[in-house]
Amino acid sequence: MNLTFKQLEAFCFSARLQSFSAAAQKLHTTQSAMSKRVAELEDTLGVSLLHRTPRGLEITQAGRQLLPLAEDSQRLWQRIETEVSANQTLRGTFRIGVTELIAMTWLTRFIKRLQELHPELVLEPVVDAGLTLFQGLESNKIDLAIMPGTFWGASYTTTKVGQVQDPWMASPGMKLPRRALKPHEFANYPILEQSTGAAKNKFYEAWMAEHGFRFNKVFATNSTTVLRELTISGFGISQLALDYVRPDIAAGLLRIVRSDPMPPPMVYSAVYRNDNFSPALERMVALGKELCDFSSRANVPAGDAVAAKPRRRRAAVG
Known part of the structure; x- marks a missing residue:
């Protein structure tokens, strides 16, 4: 029997994606x-592995038996290539999904460092809402997503890369008490939040329900940038990443609105499918943990973040 890794690889991906x-x-x-390699594999084994139908490929009973073994062979091949090869440079094209906050802070440094370490690896970044990124993982359109959340199901590897304080923020011009607001008091003020589909909403959903937060007038946007601008302009209270808006607080554009209790830190995790057997993903996750930093805005030199906005009256924080 003369099986090849290429044939098993073609079968694995064709079966999972249901399309040659x-x-x-x-x-x-x-x-x-792809079709030829799978056909050669079927001829060698003497069984049909995939049915060709108008709706796409359907795996046969024999294919279901072979799939976990074929996936094991791919993991072994990746180990051989990574651990034994004299050339440790990673290769291939990977689509990585990130949220807008990551894109505005440390994504550029991440891509630059990855290119320095592995010049033959091509990264295709996708910026979108967290739940949309997860749908991309489910459909194999994205290889790795970095987004808020700590668990995305048993079929996914989820690794914490960092976290950020995400307190309530408002313009100093809003007439808000200086004391901590109780959860029910938030119903008295307009609330700004990210649109449905943001993993951030999912992350805080249970916590807000547990503590009885109530909102009456809610404005939603799918952009973190717009959310920040609306908050600065006094349209309402929002949750914003503290590390990212510290320059705005220092410039008197924003103030922290205390609540009792305060929101817990928002955890960002790197997520990928368990059946995506590439050592490059593990390297990217490790690099993400090293470089995750929401305090430095992309393409803004140190010390220029505050100067980028006109200074207003400095307000007390709290």
Whole structure:
């Protein structure tokens, strides 16, 4: 029996993506090459592994038996290539999904460092809401997502890369008490939040319900940048990443609104499918943990963040 890693690889991706063309795109080859490799594998084993249907590929009983073994072979191949090869440079194209806050802070440094370490690795960043990124993971359109959350299911590897304080913020011009607001008092003020689909909403949903936070007038936006601008302009109270808006607080554009209790830190995790067997993902997760820093805005030199906005009256924080 003369099986090859390439045949098993073609079968794995074609079975998971239910399409020869999608598998070919993932592996940077042609649809005919995918189909040929799977056909050769079927001839060698003497069984049908995938049914070709108008709706796409359907895995057979024999295919279901082979799939976990084929996935094991891919993990072994990756280990051989990574641990034994004299060339430790990672290769390939990977789509990484991040939220807007990451894109505005440390994503550029992450990509630059990754290119320095592995010049033959190509990264395609996707910026979107967390729940949309997770849908991309489910459909194999994204290889790795970094977003708020601590657990995304048993089928996914979830690793904490960092966290950020996400307190309530408002313009100093809003007439808010200096004392800590009780959860029910938030119903007296307009609230700004991110639109449905933000993993941030999912992260805080249970905590807010547990402590009885009530909101009457809510404005939603799908942009962190717009959320910050609306808050500075006095449209309402919002939750903003403290590390990111410290220059705005220092400039008197924003103030922290205390609550009793205060929101817990928001955890950011790197998430990828358990069946995505690439050592590059583990390296990227480790690099993400090293570089995760929400305090430095992208393309803003140190010390210029405050100067980028006109200074207003300094307000007390609290």
